[in-house]
Amino acid sequence: MLSAVLCAIILLFFEQLRKSMRRIIHLTLIILFSTISMSAFASADVEIKKIASGVWVHTSYYTYPNGVKFPSSGLIVQDGEGVVLVDTAWGELATLELMEQIRTKIKLPIKTSIVTHAHGDRIAGTDALKSKGIPVYSHPLTQKFATEYGLPVPDQSLESIISPGSMVSLGKIDVIYPGPGHAMDNLMIWLPQEKILFGGCAVRAKGATSLGNTAHSDIGSWLQGMKHISQEYNSAQIVVPGHGELGDFSLISNTLMLLSESAQ
Numbered sequence: 603m604l605s606a607v608l609c610a611i612i613l614l615f616f617e618q619l620r621k622s623m624r625r626i627i628h629l630t631l632i633i634l635f636s637t638i639s640m641s642a643f644a645s646a647d648v649e650i651k652k653i654a655s656g657v658w659v660h661t662s663y664y665t666y667p668n669g670v671k672f673p674s675s676g677l678i679v680q681d682g683e684g685v686v687l688v689d690t691a692w693g694e695l696a697t698l699e700l701m702e703q704i705r706t707k708i709k710l711p712i713k714t715s716i717v718t719h720a721h722g723d724r725i726a727g728t729d730a731l732k733s734k735g736i737p738v739y740s741h742p743l744t745q746k747f748a749t750e751y752g753l754p755v756p757d758q759s760l761e762s763i764i765s766p767g768s769m770v771s772l773g774k775i776d777v778i779y780p781g782p783g784h785a786m787d788n789l790m791i792w793l794p795q796e797k798i799l800f801g802g803c804a805v806r807a808k809g810a811t812s813l814g815n816t817a818h819s820d821i822g823s824w825l826q827g828m829k830h831i832s833q834e835y836n837s838a839q840i841v842v843p844g845h846g847e848l849g850d851f852s853l854i855s856n857t858l859m860l861l862s863e864s865a866q
């Protein structure tokens with residue numbers, strides 16, 4: 603009789619232990635999966651990095667079919683109680699994620715935006731901005747090319763910067779048209795207070811050894827435009843390229859060297 607009771611107690615004990623173990627395993631799995639999905643959301647391939655007071659670089663990535671990730675950068679500039687967004691992220695979903703990060707991390711509304719030429723890495727998120735009533739400025743040619751390439755079309759064009767070497771102020775930022783270069787419509791951004799030059803794809807990254815994608819380039823005009831930029835903006839403290847690491851004025855010198863070699 604006693605052994606039967608003991609046996610029942612032991613069986614009950616193991617049954618409870620089994621149930622507890624199952625609960626623990628279940629809970630562990632829930633925690634594990636929620637951590638994985640949270641980190642996937644946090645790394646939605648968009649990053650914001652502060653480079654000066656009221657100035658941030660945003661970086662998003664394009665993943666090629668072979669798995670290689672290629673970065674693309676734009677600028678976020680505080681102007682009063684809002685920000686100006688220079689270039690969208692590389693993709694519409696990435697731009698939505700960028701807008702969310704600006705809302706939660708910078709905590710200022712996007713008042714206006716500008717795209718620096720009609721290629722996907724600059725312009726892909728245009729419709730995401732327009733859907734929120736944010737004006738998207740560009741060179742007049744960008745509207746034309748975006749239409750031709752089947753890309754979303756900016757709704758505002760800066761008619762006063764049609765000729766090479768021209769400049770217009772948009773709030774606290776200066777928008778420069780150096781003339782045809784990486785693309786016929788490529789623009790650059792100058793922040794006079796911070797002495798920051800955003801060169802977009804017309805300025806190559808630190809240590810670059812090639813001119814990148816030159817499918818829509820005019821090398822001769824690009825070289826002339828860069829000579830003008832190197833003279834006018836030689837006080838630049840920080841130079842931000844469209845792809846890769848930012849640096850100092852040496853990025854402009856290096857791009858000039860690559861252009862001179864290529865123009866020969």
Ligand SMILES: [Zn+2]
Nearest residue numbers: 721784785803
């Ligand atoms: Zn481009």
